[in-house]
Amino acid sequence: MTRSTATAGDLPHLITLRDLAPAQILGLLDRAADLRQRFAAGPAPTALLDGRTVVNLFFEPSTRTRTSFELAARRLGATVVNFDIASSSTSKGETLEDTLATLEAMGCDAFVVRHKENGTPARLARHARRAAILNAGDGNHAHPTQGLLDALTIRDAKPRVGDLRVVICGDVRHSRVARSDAEVLAALGVRQIRLCGPAPLLPDPADFPGCALHDDFDEAIAGVDVVIMLRLQKERMASAMIADERDYYARYGLDPARLARAAAGAIVLHPGPMNRGIEIADEVADGAQSRILDQVANGVFVRMAALATLLDR
Amino acid sequence: MTRSTATAGDLPHLITLRDLAPAQILGLLDRAADLRQRFAAGPAPTALLDGRTVVNLFFEPSTRTRTSFELAARRLGATVVNFDIASSSTSKGETLEDTLATLEAMGCDAFVVRHKENGTPARLARHARRAAILNAGDGNHAHPTQGLLDALTIRDAKPRVGDLRVVICGDVRHSRVARSDAEVLAALGVRQIRLCGPAPLLPDPADFPGCALHDDFDEAIAGVDVVIMLRLQKERMASAMIADERDYYARYGLDPARLARAAAGAIVLHPGPMNRGIEIADEVADGAQSRILDQVANGVFVRMAALATLLDR
């Protein structure tokens, strides 16, 4: 295992990848790859975070991401508390800052936060006394561990990252995944990032500096090495002037014919959960070019790396 | 402790007891009894499943069974994830197969599945790549660990299993417990199994080969060594042409007078939760012949045995 000399440095919180220097991003990816290798031989729990407590503060439901963080923390020996918002003090009128201060006073060391409003994790980071805040997705702002796990998955399959052409297709405008992916891929120096979707779902170009915008998927996918498909929230279709799911699939679904327009050996990613038959065909989701389950596997290691880095102070 | 030479053999999943050879069933019972002895001296956690992850995938609420599996897994050193269906990807349109694949990719080793539809655990077992599936109850099809814990409880009290006459009383038609009990008791070679309940709640005889059907409980209980009472779902009463709970209790409730018709020293089982005063009298539930709390205690050891056997590959 060669290891770059990059380190994640002194990172107090993980809110958005825009805050990180490329060397810090590389440091996190390398640490994730290291942890993956250590666990490859089978169960090999480390005690790195023994006695530390990680709180899952999920204001939006997400079993997938919550479970990934929970497994990451527990594999490192941490205690995990799943904070039940519905029955919490927050629902009794306590401010979110007081909830944070209370849990910090109980000895909690890290907070994994998902919230529908942009900026909630950053706001908590400003109020934290000593705990680390990890953004697990806020509004359409950022989802940094998703960006990191996508980057690790891409680097595994295509190590010459500087040569890559990447397309991100779907509801880019409302996607925190697209933002974090574009940030991490720019930091890693990919050759080109194309964003594709129905015009009403394309973002303000200022949010994605250096990226090209397309509303024709056949054109956007031509010659790319990496295809990142996004989940379509069904309630967005109307505003995107899409008639129905069949119409969306015809224009923006990834089927084998369309994938054949990408470069030979192109890989396919999707953050999940997938709408099969809407944004992606079964043959692609389950096909040889899919790296969707690798993303999931890498997600746990990236989150272990992030927790270890933030709590190893 | 004598131990039979029976082993559970190479068991990939535990879906129904019909799939198991008698030697495999005996192997699981012996392993449960072994684990019980090891833990009898007080807390003595084993590290057999250290670093392994068990997921509770409960699509029907059941704190009792879920907690029993959770304690079993944790006593063996495993990490347990309670998957919250309500806030899960499955509720966002993800297929159950994709949920399984995702959790497997995160490194989960076993899935304890409860579902209201017959066949869901078997369907997941066909799609599992390397994880073990344990059926914790599907529809009216099977509840194999309940069958095993009932068998262990009966064998503890009445080791000469070949001599036993057993009655199962209640809504046999809709009961997965009755099916798994009948299967395990047939495999252990009991002398006679009688099924008793209101005629509309008696099963198709083809589902219970070799069992005798009765709608008169006084007749069915005469001379038996084991009485297994089933929980009455109140919503079934109408279809069973039962006027009310008092009527049911008068005809099918187990009270001391009725229990006196069984063989001397007969034991009483109930899978819980009990409807006291509907299917069972307080004096019987709490009496000397009740083995109901032994069932609960044995449930944890049987589930430890099942998890250890399935994951010890």
Add this chain to the structure above:
Amino acid sequence: MTRSTATAGDLPHLITLRDLAPAQILGLLDRAADLRQRFAAGPAPTALLDGRTVVNLFFEPSTRTRTSFELAARRLGATVVNFDIASSSTSKGETLEDTLATLEAMGCDAFVVRHKENGTPARLARHARRAAILNAGDGNHAHPTQGLLDALTIRDAKPRVGDLRVVICGDVRHSRVARSDAEVLAALGVRQIRLCGPAPLLPDPADFPGCALHDDFDEAIAGVDVVIMLRLQKERMASAMIADERDYYARYGLDPARLARAAAGAIVLHPGPMNRGIEIADEVADGAQSRILDQVANGVFVRMAALATLLDR
């Protein structure tokens, strides 16, 4: 660390502080302080409760108290099961006593119980076979660990407890916190306890022997060393003939001007969650005299002491 010779003695359950001798209370406070010192150096998990199982049985939502007990138990090495009442057998008509017996049969060692009805934890304690019951708040009856953590916080700041004048202000009539605080402070021999609130929210004096009642907060706070503010349930305001939140704050809110009427160096406590701007001003809640986060921190250690004492049999 000097340690009093007090011990908690042979305590089977913790239901109300009225059951405890002063020496037992001092024993619990000393044990909490000991544990705090051991954990001060950083993560230092003890294995005192290794292999033991603690069940959180919360029939009223309370993430704060539940999490505090959960962390306390896990830091001592215990396994914690959060019993989900909504999907439990209790909701299927099982008696609470049967739920307790079932979980005891599964090997659970302690039950942390919160219930809206007075006396539920005591009732469970009468039915427990070998498990310990810890009251985490029942109706307006008792919240013994809150009383203990308040006592520890007060003793830390003001070791000459016999000299102290204390005021408890708010809806004293409906407060289990007020009752447990008054009991523990009386046992520790404080000089004076004053109770203050709108007349309809003042308690029957027989419930608080030896305490003085006031409906004028400016008068009640004069010269006290400790101010314990209670949370106002908004639905109580009407019955208390309070016009609105501003009216309450004007008469019973703790702001810097009012706090200045207390003795120099007086400390402020609040059990949380706080209604800022209703019963307490931001400047006080976050000010130098506030011990509110110390209460939270001490809560975990008091609960560790209680669990260790009850289970160390």
